[in-house]
Amino acid sequence: MGVTIHDVARAAGVSVASASRALSGRRKVTPEVAERVARAVAELGYQPNAVAKALRDQTTGTIGMVVPGISNPFFTTIVEAVERELQKSGTDLLLCASQYSPQVEARRLATLLARRVDGLIISPCDIEASVPAVLDAARRVPLVQVDRHIEGGGADWVGVDDEAGVTLAAEHVIAGGARSVSFAGSRLVNSSARLRLSGFERTVARAGVEVLPPMLGEFTVEWGVEAGRRLLDAGRLPDAVVCANDEIAVGLVRSLRLAGVHVPEDVAVVGFDDVGHATMCDPPLSTVRQPVEEMAAEAVRLLGQVKAGDPRPAQRIAIAPRLVVRQTSRPVTAGVAD
Amino acid sequence: MGVTIHDVARAAGVSVASASRALSGRRKVTPEVAERVARAVAELGYQPNAVAKALRDQTTGTIGMVVPGISNPFFTTIVEAVERELQKSGTDLLLCASQYSPQVEARRLATLLARRVDGLIISPCDIEASVPAVLDAARRVPLVQVDRHIEGGGADWVGVDDEAGVTLAAEHVIAGGARSVSFAGSRLVNSSARLRLSGFERTVARAGVEVLPPMLGEFTVEWGVEAGRRLLDAGRLPDAVVCANDEIAVGLVRSLRLAGVHVPEDVAVVGFDDVGHATMCDPPLSTVRQPVEEMAAEAVRLLGQVKAGDPRPAQRIAIAPRLVVRQTSRPVTAGVAD
């Protein structure tokens, strides 16, 4: 079924070396040979076997990527950006989803390594449980983490400055007049969840506003809805809620409005990520924009620099996020606050 | 850097054949040998090279999947379902996005074939332009199309019965009292776009209601918004709009409501797909549910049956969709319809 370079060489009446050289152009051949090889290739429909090439060259021209889930638009946005970036160097992407499970994640890493990817980009699903698999992989091939990261400084990382992001969000609602604030986030199983909460707490403490206990669940719309319900049940609403991502914010806004609460008049809401659906929800969501394109470019660039098991101290590149004020928070114009 | 089975054999003091047999269990070895090989593997951190295995076995244990884009939640849902299904047989998925471009699609297919995937699952982005690449690929490896398909019967296909789906949607709004209807869909570059329009036209013609000219753009929220604007500009609204997917429906509902039009009282809207955001938009969207999980299972099953370049006539498996009535259309209760 497979036509090999031997078949091409035979059909062209030359040796496999000549055929290979004619195809790769890595050594000169006479126009005559080039011509006959080209004709043979066309006739036989020859397509080089990348598996054999990979074995011989000890490089596959692929990099593996592991993200928690591909139904989360934030991750698909990163994936697309990474793919675009890799395309420039003719590298292919092997994409895997860990399904938010450290066990699945470890298996995915193992098969990617078995397939001898030239590098790995990963967003580890658990700040603690992902550690051994990630460090082990980093020892074998160049690896960079993107967005989420494991604890300790064992591997390079590119992401947004989470703490700076929530600080922007919190200061924004406080500047808009909020005197009591709450936080709707995720259980602290990954780095984003932790840093966004800690950044929030630090900022509000400094500002001296009243802080309601944080609500921690999942990074989903459903959890946002549930968080809204809890606020309503508590009988007293904060002036503003800072959310750890857009999904939560969307759910929160929906459940508040369903109960007749006005957003942003009664409660201001700010999300995080600004991918996809922030603009299309109603009203459009104020949020903190992650510079996904830059992160992807930076991750790929960094991947090209790191070597497997490099003893050099790991780099952490935190890109500054940007606040995007839409309609779930009060715009701050000089002197208008409150 | 790479530890091979030779290293393991040496460390265990046995031949590579014994090491290989101890690992695969495909022939018996003495407990003594098994034990020493196991210890050597653990000590050296040996991990079999899947590239070499693939070359030798002439099978990679991977199948390739090409979808138009991974930011479309419908495709990611299918991808996840396929991945789950393949996991059962230990097969890995190589996922590629064609970015809605037949050229990119052809390139992706070529690299997947070069990497010697054992099979292909594809949702071709263009009903015409995708034909040569898809047929060529089908000649080389087992291939099944999912959801979208190319024209002509050249390759197997699994998907939803698009015409039956829009028929359900159209009959539903007509039963709900609509006397004038419109269709918001996509330009006819792929099979879904064509079949959904033709199914709509057939149904409304049969029902004898007034039909406004169809609006054809993209499968996006933005186009839905634009379609809503066009309806408003036209000065006269239909009683119902059937949309070719949920994104369009979401955008349409938003732009109508923004203009003060009541949904479903003034205009009923029905979408198509029922993945992800149909439930979380406001109000929740009535739509036609695609049985994604079944489609994925069926596609994988079919892939296991087809052989490359099989002269057997291609199969087309159309799964029946189901109407899900939520709140953008009037529920039909006996005797209540207008």
Added chain:
DNA sequence: ATCGATTGGGTAATCGATTACCCGGGTTTC
């Protein structure tokens, strides 16, 4: 005691592309 069968282990071929190495013929240079 001897012959055939069984069992477990080792050697080397295999998959397909690349390339180190070698060779022969033509040029150039002193």
Added chain:
DNA sequence: GAAACCCGGGTAATCGATTACCCAATCGAT
């Protein structure tokens, strides 16, 4: 005119895992 050099082409080693094939040892049966 001979030595040194290119230049283009061919042969075979290489990457790592698997396994066809061969061999020696052991066992059971006659």
